[in-house]
Amino acid sequence: QSALTQPASVSGSPGQSITISCTGTSSDVGGYNYVSWYQQHPGKAPKLMIYGVTNRPSGVSNRFSGSKSGNTASLTISGLQAEDEADYYCSSFASSSTPWVFGGGTKLTVL
Amino acid sequence: EVQLVESGGGLVQPGGSLRLSCAASGFTFSNYWMYWVRQAPGKGLEWVANIKPDGSVEYYVDSVKGRFTISRDNAKNSLYLQMNSLRAEDTAVYFCTRGWTYAFDIWGQGTMVTVSS
Numbered sequence: 001q002s003a004l005t006q007p008a009s010v011s012g013s014p015g016q017s018i019t020i021s022c023t024g025t026s027s028d029v030g031g032y033n034y035v036s037w038y039q040q041h042p043g044k045a046p047k048l049m050i051y052g053v054t055n056r057p058s059g060v061s062n063r064f065s066g067s068k069s070g071n072t073a074s075l076t077i078s079g080l081q082a083e084d085e086a087d088y089y090c091s092s093f094a095s096s097s098t099p100w101v102f103g104g105g106t107k108l109t110v111l
Numbered sequence: 112e113v114q115l116v117e118s119g120g121g122l123v124q125p126g127g128s129l130r131l132s133c134a135a136s137g138f139t140f141s142n143y144w145m146y147w148v149r150q151a152p153g154k155g156l157e158w159v160a161n162i163k164p165d166g167s168v169e170y171y172v173d174s175v176k177g178r179f180t181i182s183r184d185n186a187k188n189s190l191y192l193q194m195n196s197l198r199a200e201d202t203a204v205y206f207c208t209r210g211w212t213y214a215f216d217i218w219g220q221g222t223m224v225t226v227s228s
Contacts, residue, residue, distance in 0.1 A: 036214035038156070045206060045221055046156065051214035089156050093213050098172055100146075100158035 003101035004029065004090055011109040017078040020106045022090030023071060028101055030071035034093035037066060037075045040105075041086045049088075050075060077108070085110040113137035113217055115207045120222030127197050127226070133190040133207030133219055141165070141185040144210035147192050149203035150221075157203075160192065161210065174200075197226045 005023040012018040022029065022037075029035055035053045038046035048057050050066035053073060063078045073092070077084055090103040119131040131147070147159040160171045160181040169181050180193040190207055204221040211217075 032213075034213035038215070045218040046208075046215070047218070048214055048216045051212055051216070055212075057216060091156070091214070098158065099170060100161070102156040102158065105155040 003094070003098065004092060004103035006088075006090060006103035006106045008104070009107045009109065011111055012077075012080045013111045014080050014082065016080050017076060018080060018108065019077075020075045020088055020090075020108070022073040022075070022092075022103050024073075024092055024094075024101070025071055027096055028092040028094035029068065029073050029090075031095060032093050033068070035066065035068060035073040036091045037064075038089045038091065039084075039086045040089065046089065080110050082110050084108060115209065115217055115219035117205065117207050117219040117222040120205065120224045122225045122227065123197055124228050125198060125226055128193070128195045129197065129224060131192040131194065131205055131207075131222055131224070133192075135188045135190065135207075135209075138209075138217075140183075140188040145181075145183060145190045146208045146210055146215060147181060147190075148206045148208055148215065149201075149224075150206070151200075151203040154203075159205070162190070194224070197224075199226050202226045 037050040040046045053068045054066045065076045087105045089105045094101045114136045116134045146161040162181045178196045182191045206221045207219040208215040209217040
């Protein structure tokens, strides 16, 4: 059981927007602005897409955006493209014996 | 090019040991916290351990405390994970990753560790 809760799967058609949620507690997501999101294609290493809740690293498309409300963070992908089909993981710093926690991952299917 | 390359994975019997290595290039290795993150087959990501830039502080997930040791050699731009008393549940791809603004911005390709008799 992962520390952060994500939906197992989401889907959308090309051009549409989707949002993936990531729910934690006041000891992780809600307590720090240190939520990050990762994209992972099958057999590949994860790729950082969002850091510090809302920030995009250089080179990441502005179709990807992040937000947070209370103990839940969200990743929104607009203008869905076929290459966005992948697994997405959220992560947060946490004030516990496990300082870094991940969500269980969400499989995005582009229909 | 900024790069992390892991090595050292393989098949090991329960109770055995393995040492993973991660070679860093393209950045000043000694300036960054470094991490090991693993992913069991078909499962999600799990933080395993991390180490301060100067090697003076280490943190571990509870399930590996006392069995795994993270270390680094800044002169060789290398990160290590010594894994002892391996269990079946340690079977995973192990990724080396760089810490940056409370995220993990550079990842290696991963090395597979299989614990089985």
